[in-house]
Amino acid sequence: MANGKPAANSRTRGDEFERRAEQFLLEQGLRLLERNYQCKLGEIDLIMSTGNTLIFVEVRYRKNSHFGGAAASVIPSKQQKLRRTAHSYMQSKGLNESRQSCRFDLVACEGSHVHWIPNAF
Structure with a gap:
């Protein structure tokens, strides 16, 4: 809508x-x-860690699983954007990609259900 309310909601x-x-x-x-890491390349919802592994987390919500649901909404172009943004984060922290273990997780929320997909892509 013109008043911006749907986007705000x-x-x-x-x-x-x-x-x-x-x-x-x-x-x-x-x-x-980190929460909501942003750079000119994009945004990563959550950056977490376990042991020595960095975890870049994309959170997706869909009211239901129609049209493929939350997990299906992370299409290849979105995955590539997340990879580039993660690369920028690692550079900003002085981390060497060849020595730093990292992965991309997805938390897909549909209705009230939360589904965690480690190493989603």
Whole structure:
């Protein structure tokens, strides 16, 4: 809509599910490093770690699984954008990609269900 309310509602809902995902992952023993990391290449919802592994987390919400659901919404172009953004993060922290273990996880929220997919892509 012209007044921007649907986008604002969508962002508010997105924030809510990112907080739920963060809490869920903390309960699984992961450690939070950053929330909503942004650079000119894109945004990563959560950056977490376990042991020596960096975990770049994409959080997706869908009301239901119609049209493929939350997990299916992370299409190859989105995955590539996340990879480039993660590369930027690692460079900004002085981390060497060849020596730093990392992975991309997906937290797919559909309705009230939270599904964690480690090493999703």
